Amino acid sequence: MGYKNLQSCVADLERHGMLIRIDEPLSLNMEVGAVQRRVYAAGGPALLFTNVKETAFPLLGNLFGTLERTRWIFRDTLDVIESLVRLKLHPMEALRHPLKFRGAPMGALHLLPRRVSGGPVLDCIISSSELPQLVSWPRDGGAFITLPQVYSESLQSPGLRGGNLGMYRVQISGNEYSPDREMGVHYQIHRGIGVHHREAVERGVPLPVNIFVGGAPSMTMAAVMPLPEGMPELSFAGLLGGHRVPMVTRAGGLPFPAQADFVIRGTIDPAKVKPEGPFGDHLGYYSLVHDFPVLDIKEIFCRRDAIWPFTTVGRPPQEDTSFGTFIHELTGELIPTVLPGICEVHAVDAAGVHPLLLAIGSERYTPYNPLSEPQELLTQANAILGHGQLSLAKFLFIAAREDNADLDTHNIREYFTHVLERVDWRRDVHFQTMTTIDTLDYTGHGLNRGSKVVIAAAGAPRRSLEGTLPAQMELPAGFRRPTVAMPGILVISGPACAARKKQGGDPDIKELCRVLREHPLPEACAMVVVVDDSEFAARTEENFLWVTFTRSNPATDIYGVGAFTESKHWGCTGPLIIDARTKAGHAPGLEEDPAVTRRVEELAAQGGPLFQVI
Template identity: 30%
Template sequence: MARDLREFINLVEQRGQLRRIKALVAPELEIAEISNRMLQCGGPALLFENVKGSPHPIAVNLLGTLERTCWSMDMEHPEELETLGKKLGMLQQPKPPKKISQAIEFGKVLFDVVKAKPQRDLLPACHQVVLKGDDVDLTQIPMIQPYPQDGGKVVTLGLVITKDCETGIPNVGVYRLQLQSKNTMTVQWLSVRGGARHLRKAAENGKKLEIAIAIGVHPLIIMAAATPIPVDLSEWLFAGLYGGSGVHLAKCKTIDLEVPAASEFVLEGTITPGEVATDGPFGDHMGYYGPVNDAAPLVRFQCVTHRKDPIYLTTFSGRPPKEEAMIAIALNRIYTPILRQQVSEIVDFFLPMEALSYKAAVISIKKAYPGQARRAAMAFWTALPQFTYTKFVIVVDHDINIRDPRQVIWALTSKVDPTRDVFILPDNPFDSLDFANEKLGLGGRMGIDATTKIPPETDHQWGDELKSDPDVAAMVERRWSEYGLGDLDMGEADPNLFGYDIR
């Protein structure tokens, strides 16, 4: 897969969804303010070509709509993401095929895996310019400062690449890094993430952890890095599955790691276990400034490589909508078949963007026995690692459209007795950015059973739900234009009225 960031920028521009900004702009605050206004209205991607203090242009908001996020994965419609999810589900939990058709389908997936294996480039574009030692100057990279009280400038869409010092299996994640000096940065990652695990293992073995930061890659590779996968699988392989062909990789110049060959910038460095610095505060996805971390791992960089005339790709966190929310919506679609495979009773699930794309989930089930809603909620919390931090799970019947807030609120208010149908699990592990928790890093979960109750959940008969006469409804549909109402819809809910205009 020889595709790169520039190819995607060209695609977005050809489809009329890129604006080139030629006016002089500052990377401190101004670029984020402009970009945030575009995100709020579902506007185009932006390429700032005249950045104060830097010769390098800045690309932002490339994945600012669900439509463009789909384009990054060679798809036109969100529904195609679920097809991809089925493929990934087969790989994560393969089952012996029971029918010839299933065997053929699994064989196709295995063939896709063969095609998805990474390829190596001997003369990669990312090595067109090589800077080592005293020539390394990270301040020349046009990092932005999104918010006034931020602790400094940041890298936000860099692929952070590390490797298990025992198994050699790499991890590719997307973590925030803060500029500390011309050749150092701090990295902010949760203790459960792959990079943090690799650092702990390096410390146990008395070794430094090698780390590479690849900035400015095709967004498809970012999507693969953001996908939660088992620790013994490679994000490079998943990126190849996403794109239909293997990612082109290149060996780093000074460390034993591989990076996407077409990266705009590559930073090569090491972390000495125990060497830390102060990181933050920074505006985070919760919509607040996150706390200062006085023990953030310090990365020392000894080499920077980049393409000729590189483009700096960035984004920023904050209260939705942001680019990370659009990525989460796309991943929601990909997770759905995987979740159904792990929790068979789940018909569908939805992580509302307004709930930070993971703090609240709505799941639907085809209810068959009492207590099933509670079982489904418990299974959801353990299905994938990122669901550990989901605070609220609302379970509804299969005939509720979980993406229509009107239907979900109706189910909550008409089917829930708080005394009976709400259950709380205290003292669960949470990310430290959630200030609502009494103790940072530890908090409660709430499950809400908003399904129709059956004995012995209730000792009285449930009323019949109001529904139109099917024959009359069909007749009205046939005669809709005859009524002179053909220019109006037939009472369908418009999601745009409820803040779901994700364009």
């Protein structure tokens, strides 16, 4: 039941035609990554690279490259997890229909890892320079582990319940790292390892950390799960994998999976940091060089038949999109139990996940009065922005279920139309300034620092939206090519923005506001987004979401026609304007090396290993 290791999963996928072998000699330097990205984009199979030039280990890519394959990998346990979710939502159902939940007790038996004295992971001892030195993008600062499972435990409460398994970026070469002795550990804010690191800093002692690579597929999925506090990721890995996870402990150190492909054991010195990065990341840009903790390597184990799983991180959608969708399928129904009154929360993958949340809440404060403006929605918005990794969001749109029982946050166009029909820009825009944002987001005023905005909409429609350009439109010099991105949303190419925003705002956007006040747009135009290239931004829904929300910081980049501040509340009488142009200080976007792209195209030609695959 379930896969206990990566080898059995690979063999099963190959038997069922879901995996192909790539025997063509390829390089770790961008080539295997470029192949994986192209096969993912084509909805293709998992890939086992058997002849990678710079390493003795085979590499596994695109394992979770489709949602269908991800579901298939965990097919033996999904019914059990669904039963446990239903029990959480409706506990009395077990008494009324016990046969529906007969698998739940057996699943619960898999929550507790079991200790073993040894396992295949102890077959070999290697150095870090023998690990596959995978480089994904031209400007990456070195080689990175892209699917690491980083395990630490609380120094105050060691053991399973005090453990954290997370997927934090690990740089294994480059920059100032001592070869075979050090690695960089890049973890973002609001991550469990940060609590453990803080305890080590306060005590002045090293923090033991183990990094697992490979092993049971359930271990990889558990490392990215946003689990509630009190549920260890190792327990979820057992539940999803259909077996108790066998763990080895050596010389009093932290445990590690007996079936892992690689285990890196080490400690983080609380006083030591070194430059880490750049790295092509999931927002579609490079996260730049910053100081992060350093892992001092103690030893590295690996299986004799070890496989190195990897992915490529880049502008979404990428393979990690399947993670997010699969997680939503497993846990989406639990949202109301964690955030009362909330019906849905959608972290929009096309916008880089953290920059944009779409939510549906409930208005229950005054059921005896007609719904006319957001009330409880604002309370619920604050709850969302105070909950776990949702707190990293920059833009949160929230609507009331009472206005449309069929509203779906995953139907982006319909959702934005619903909100923009109802929003009152004089009242419904609520800022949080000088706060925290995603570590990888460079639109704010510093690392981890930026702003947030809640846009809440409730009540009857205020305007009808159109999907066509206004018949007449006056624009200042430098603004051109207005295009409709969605009903009620115009995107306009603006003049190049050479500097970050200063106090008082950008003069070009202020001039746009002035002109649009003197020559008003129709009421049907509710929002204007200024971009570098309106044709690109409006070409697809994905382009619009990516450009708009990864290139803007609410406090400095939101303007409005007829803007005013009253009792410290900001609003505007005309359309809302978002400046989503590229600005100084933003991270550069990701682009492939043309020579690497040509090499992949050659593999896709007739007779090549990727012919009719991409």
